[in-house]
Amino acid sequence: MADITAPAYRTIPIIPALIPGAMEGKGPFVASEKINEAIGFPGQLVEDWHDKAIAKMGELLSKYRSLKVFMDACVHCGACSDKCHYFIGTQDPKNMPVARQDLMRSVYRRYFTLPGKLFPKLVGARDLTREVLDEWFNYYHQCSECRRCSVFCPYGIDTAEVTMAAREILDSIGYGQKYSNEIIGKVHKIGNNLGLPGPALIDTLEGLEEDVKDATGIDVRFPIDVKGAEVLLITPSADFFAEPHIDSLIGYAKVFHASGTSWTLSSLASEAGNFGMFIGNYEQLRKIALRIREAALELGVKRIVVGECGHAWRVAYSFWNTLSGVGGGAGEVDKFAQMLQKQLDHRYKQPTHICEFTWDLIERNALTFDKSKNDKHIITFHDSCNVARGSRMGDLPGGQFEIPRNIIKAVANNFVEMAPNTTREQTFCCGGGGGVLTDDLLELRVKGALPRMEVLQQAVDEHGVNFMATICAICKAQFTKVLPIYGFDRKLVGGVHQLVSNAIQLGPK
Amino acid sequence: MASIVFAILFYVATLLLVVGLLYRINTYARTPSPLKIPTTPAPTTTGGVVLRMTREVVFFESLFKANLWTWGLSVMFHGSLVLVVMRHLRYFTDPVWAWVAFIQPFGMYAGITMLLGLCGLWGRRLFVERIRYISTPSDHLWLLLLIGIAVSGLLMKFVEHTDVIAVKGFFLGLMHLDVQVIPADLLLTVHLLLVVSLLVAFPFSKLLHAPGVFFSPTRNQADNPREKRHLSAWAAKLESEKN
Numbered sequence: 001m002a003d004i005t006a007p008a009y010r011t012i013p014i015i016p017a018l019i020p021g022a023m024e025g026k027g028p029f030v031a032s033e034k035i036n037e038a039i040g041f042p043g044q045l046v047e048d049w050h051d052k053a054i055a056k057m058g059e060l061l062s063k064y065r066s067l068k069v070f071m072d073a074c075v076h077c078g079a080c081s082d083k084c085h086y087f088i089g090t091q092d093p094k095n096m097p098v099a100r101q102d103l104m105r106s107v108y109r110r111y112f113t114l115p116g117k118l119f120p121k122l123v124g125a126r127d128l129t130r131e132v133l134d135e136w137f138n139y140y141h142q143c144s145e146c147r148r149c150s151v152f153c154p155y156g157i158d159t160a161e162v163t164m165a166a167r168e169i170l171d172s173i174g175y176g177q178k179y180s181n182e183i184i185g186k187v188h189k190i191g192n193n194l195g196l197p198g199p200a201l202i203d204t205l206e207g208l209e210e211d212v213k214d215a216t217g218i219d220v221r222f223p224i225d226v227k228g229a230e231v232l233l234i235t236p237s238a239d240f241f242a243e244p245h246i247d248s249l250i251g252y253a254k255v256f257h258a259s260g261t262s263w264t265l266s267s268l269a270s271e272a273g274n275f276g277m278f279i280g281n282y283e284q285l286r287k288i289a290l291r292i293r294e295a296a297l298e299l300g301v302k303r304i305v306v307g308e309c310g311h312a313w314r315v316a317y318s319f320w321n322t323l324s325g326v327g328g329g330a331g332e333v334d335k336f337a338q339m340l341q342k343q344l345d346h347r348y349k350q351p352t353h354i355c356e357f358t359w360d361l362i363e364r365n366a367l368t369f370d371k372s373k374n375d376k377h378i379i380t381f382h383d384s385c386n387v388a389r390g391s392r393m394g395d396l397p398g399g400q401f402e403i404p405r406n407i408i409k410a411v412a413n414n415f416v417e418m419a420p421n422t423t424r425e426q427t428f429c430c431g432g433g434g435g436v437l438t439d440d441l442l443e444l445r446v447k448g449a450l451p452r453m454e455v456l457q458q459a460v461d462e463h464g465v466n467f468m469a470t471i472c473a474i475c476k477a478q479f480t481k482v483l484p485i486y487g488f489d490r491k492l493v494g495g496v497h498q499l500v501s502n503a504i505q506l507g508p509k
Numbered sequence: 510m511a512s513i514v515f516a517i518l519f520y521v522a523t524l525l526l527v528v529g530l531l532y533r534i535n536t537y538a539r540t541p542s543p544l545k546i547p548t549t550p551a552p553t554t555t556g557g558v559v560l561r562m563t564r565e566v567v568f569f570e571s572l573f574k575a576n577l578w579t580w581g582l583s584v585m586f587h588g589s590l591v592l593v594v595m596r597h598l599r600y601f602t603d604p605v606w607a608w609v610a611f612i613q614p615f616g617m618y619a620g621i622t623m624l625l626g627l628c629g630l631w632g633r634r635l636f637v638e639r640i641r642y643i644s645t646p647s648d649h650l651w652l653l654l655l656i657g658i659a660v661s662g663l664l665m666k667f668v669e670h671t672d673v674i675a676v677k678g679f680f681l682g683l684m685h686l687d688v689q690v691i692p693a694d695l696l697l698t699v700h701l702l703l704v705v706s707l708l709v710a711f712p713f714s715k716l717l718h719a720p721g722v723f724f725s726p727t728r729n730q731a732d733n734p735r736e737k738r739h740l741s742a743w744a745a746k747l748e749s750e751k752n
Binding site: 063064081093096113121123124150317321322325329331336337349350388390396401 | 533536537540541542543544545546548549550551552553565569571572574575576579583633637638639640642643644645646647648650710713714715717718721722724725726727728732734735736737738739740743744747748
């Protein structure tokens with residue numbers, strides 16, 4: 001670990017030369033038998049893995065139009081080839097999105113298309129050998145499913161969909177990744193990704209109440225399992241104790257306090273994250289999402305608000321309605337969804353992002369801020385990939401970019417943007433998303449952070465930026481780890497609601 | 510004899526193209542999209558999706574964001590191809606439609622820009638390291654095939670004319686199941702054989718990007734998951750099982 005150093009910045013951000021094999025054999029740990037079996041996957045690589053994998057691929061091709069179309073439509077134009085942060089950072093050609101897809105496409109062509117069956121060499125088709133399988137494991141765990149490539153593809157091919165399918169196939173034959181599968185086991189067994197049991201959670205929240213009381217002299221509550229509360233807050237479990245995450249949790253609580261909103265956390269659903277998405281497994285994705293439904297029904301809440309977490313917001317915004325009925329517009333006969341949707345208050349968006357919640361209050365002048373409290377910060381904003389390219393906030397497309405920025409500008413005086421081709425929909429992944437936030441992939445994470453670090457450095461040099469706000473638990477954890485490796489202070493990263501927390505006035509107006 | 514062979518080839522190729530494409534399109538249309546995955550920011554309404562798709566198909570919007578060189582060459586090739594194909598309608602209509610007659614001169618020179626675009630795209634494939642890395646032999650062959658079609662066509666137009674009246678007679682005949690004599694002409698033979706190969710291989714190849722783009726969920730879905738519950742048939746089944 002000590003020998004991992006940051007790659008050099010590119011003086012002009014040119015497209016790097018290829019270094020074939022640069023990241024070969026640098027994939028993550030394989031999941032143990034115990035970890036796999038706990039979530040219903042075969043413990044280890046099954047004997048007939050070849051046939052099982054091909055059969056699974058056929059099944060996925062018939063269940064997901066995305067995969068089917070994406071396997072056929074690519075023309076190898078290369079539009080995506082220089083867009084992946086992992087390619088830029090590692091220079092391994094197999095980390096080019098198109099090449100990553102081709103690891104699977106070559107197998108697809110061999111087993112599912114006529115030219116691939118007849119002339120494999122001609123169309124780049126390959127048998128699924130053990131080497132190919134290992135290559136899948138290696139390189140499909142060097143993708144953070146950030147969707148940046150899909151922005152630039154003329155057919156909208158999203159490598160994330162291919163990565164998810166590959167991981168799903170690997171899991172189905174007992175060749176899963178330790179980090180993601182272990183975490184999914186924890187969320188089922190204990191209720192959250194960090195394995196924080198209920199009593200510890202309650203202790204933590206009580207401690208937080210004391211801390212905030214000491215700091216502000218005001219009784220800000222952190223309620224949990226309160227039946228009949230108006231708002232159920234679903235937030236990443238890192239918010240409960242990791243730095244700087246916890247400062248944003250304090251920010252949410254202060255916003256609820258200042259607006260007089262009754263709210264609660266849930267010990268049953270003490271996790272917004274959903275690693276079921278990372279491994280592309282619909283059943284897991286759904287099962288994890290159903291915990292929120294269950295908690296909402298049990299507590300009888302009217303609104304569901306989601307804390308600062310990128311992939312969780314994509315799952316919540318884009319998938320929850322489908323998976324668990326948290327949303328609106330279910331048909332009359334849709335008993336499953338109606339059961340919950342009748343309970344929710346549809347004057348509000350369901351689910352609501354905490355930034356939407358706070359911005360709405362700010363727009364209605366319901367909150368007071370002392371912006372000078374943030375004057376020590378020169379702030380920039382890092383768009384998190386799943387929020388930017390897989391979700392929305394507010395009523396208009398692009399609200400996911402405007403609303404967090406508007407909040408920052410409402411609570412602080414010094415805000416600057418980073419280079420425009422690295423923000424908003426073109427934002428670079430932090431390097432730790434999509435199930436790679438694990439120390440066994442640290443080299444990948446450090447190298448993958450390169451493009452973001454380059455423009456951050458630029459913002460630091462030009463504007464003196466000393467605070468990079470973001471609304472994703474993974475971004476926060478990843479940057480905390482890699483910033484020092486690039487020579488920055490780890491405290492340079494923080495949450496948007498951390499800034500809200502600094503500036504919000506809680507006393508009587 | 511050559512006329513009979515060509516007649517059969519064209520009938521078979523057209524049949525394969527049509528059946529193959531319909532089969533593919535049908536497969537795409539019937540394969541469900543269980544989750545909402547538009548690449549955001551995305552339009553929130555169907556009208557917006559139509560606009561987004563139009564921009565994608567007509568102007569190659571995403572490619573424009575990605576790489577100006579590739580975009581320029583692609584627009585040059587595809588735009589020219591459209592003109593060239595429209596120009597060729599004159600061999601299948603009698604009398605020639607007025608608008609086809611009107612674009613005739615543009616169609617002729619589009620053959621040249623099409624060739625230039627193709628050569629540019631091939632040059633990229635040959636000389637840009639990362640594009641060369643991702644290219645399969647078939648990627649090169651497709652470009653060569655298209656270049657062959659363009660070159661043989663241009664030679665007939667500008668250098669060694671063929672008997673276009675007879676060619677037109679042949680194709681009009683084909684459309685009425687009446688095989689006429691086709692000129693025995695090397696360039697024409699090459700041109701038509703290459704076109705037949707293209708038609709046959711289309712539904713089995715990466716040329717499926719043409720119908721595929723319309724079915725791409727990241728581009729054709731409206732961004733409204735909170736407002737409307739999206740549920741595919743196989744996902745709905747999970748709900749009736751339990752929970």
